[in-house]
Amino acid sequence: MSGALIVHKAGPAMSLQDLGRPGLLSRGLSRGGAADRLALAEGAALLGQGSECAALEMAGMGGVFEATQSLRIALTGAPMRATLDAAPLVWGASHGLRAGMRLEIGPVLAGIYGYLQVGGGFAASEVLGARGAHLSAGIGRVLAAGDRLAVGADAGGETGLALPQDDRFSGGTLRALHGPQTAMFSSDEVARFQSTRFARDARGNRMGVRLIPDGAGFHSRAGLSILSDIVVPGDIQITGDGAPMVLLSECQTTGGYPRIGTVLPCDLPRAAQAPAGAALTIRFVDRAEALAAERATANAVRALSGRLTRLVRDPRDMRDLLAYQLISGVTAGKTEGG
């Protein structure tokens, strides 16, 4: 065991998350896992470790933390105001955290879900093959002040690295595929759906986000009386009031609302990270375009470690510099440009 991260203060919806538990649909358990899986991959690249490591997911608001011994951390996902012993920390970057230092993560500046990752990952015990919480299924729980989160053994590596900021934290266009129930909607209705500008509703959680259309709601020809069937993350279900709901990782495994299509997996981080009021549109693509988009995202994830840049450091900020050298164990010049 290499120590722990103490939670002194916690926002209202903070939990451990990883890549979830795929393969249990037949048991009624959806995959779950981080709302923004890309953020896990970014943190993994920053820390030079696998993206299967469990991370702290913070919805809307961070918390106050202290390490019991020196840790490497990475801050990814929705940018939040962060300080280390009152000195500002760059988001989307890795940093050193020495024992006793006070890490404060404040409100989100864009997006919804910010992530705090640690070298070695959080060492919570596995339940059904994963360490993360599945809140709607009652696996794990929301974290609170007083929690001590054990940290796994860190293979080590540098800190002070950064990734370019992504644009997925303010809405945009979600690409989607037609699905088994798209034909329940008239072609006019599907066309209107694509040309509609939606605002992300304030209601939303790890199960799904509701979108408010700027015009009339949407209705299937089959009405609402359809038989429950398999639902998957990304499915766009049209609820009783005609507003679409994009299902996320912690959705139910079956559902009885008609679904107009399914958002591509590679666009789910954008859906999950759209803050309340953000403008979203949905564009249907064919399978070839969807596959190309998914492949491009997978390639970009693989290339993340090649996009790391070194944080420019102010030598007058000795505390940060000390932490940096203490923990990384290598000098900045050693991998310049790497």
Place this chain on the structure above:
Amino acid sequence: MTHVSEHSAGGFPRIDWLGLDGLLVRFGDALSEPANRAALALRHAVTREGWPEVEEVTSALVSTYLRFDPLSADGADVRARLAKLVDSRDWMAEPLPGGRRLWRVPAVFGTDLAPQLAEAAELAGVTPEQAIAQIAATRLRVQTIGFAPGQPYLGELPENWAIPRQTALTPRVEVGALCVAIRQMTLFSTATPTGWRQVAQTALRLFRPESETPFVLSPGDEVLFEPVERSAYELLCAEGPDGGAVAEVLA
């Protein structure tokens, strides 16, 4: 590829993509015993095929779903093989899969634990006593597991139980609540709000995430609810997560 166009043209069974990484075979658009049996049988057949690209197989009330990795597998090829398998026999005439179990589950009907028994019975056109007798006499099949982990959709009750869901939700039912709507029952695996009416309470916990056997029921299993007195409930709870339920393997 003729299979694909035939299956997509309407009529059942019908194959559709579900998202980038999934395929769905539907055997109908309404619940029926043969369609439920077909979905279960195809699910077991796909599992038996052991296609290396397939990462997950499951079934819902009248459909079978499989998931593959779209970046490493050729989806069109997976779909063509699935279509060939679907075409290979009349799934509505297939028997139920083997290895199923019959569960006998003690249940307290009515009382303060399940206060909607009288209301549900009235909607079903019977007295509470007749309602209990009808439910207890029906061997209910686990049609699928869904909504919540380990939670079964059970069917089918006699026709007089085609009662609608409530328009307003019950704010909370407890784990083990037995609820009814539209000739189906469900036994809740988590505490949750519901539009179904609660007619009984059991001490059976269907989802035990920390245990060696986290999930209790499987699709195709059958369940008989055995009425017990209110006074028996605490004793059943003390028996552990099985709550007095016993299972035997069906021949």
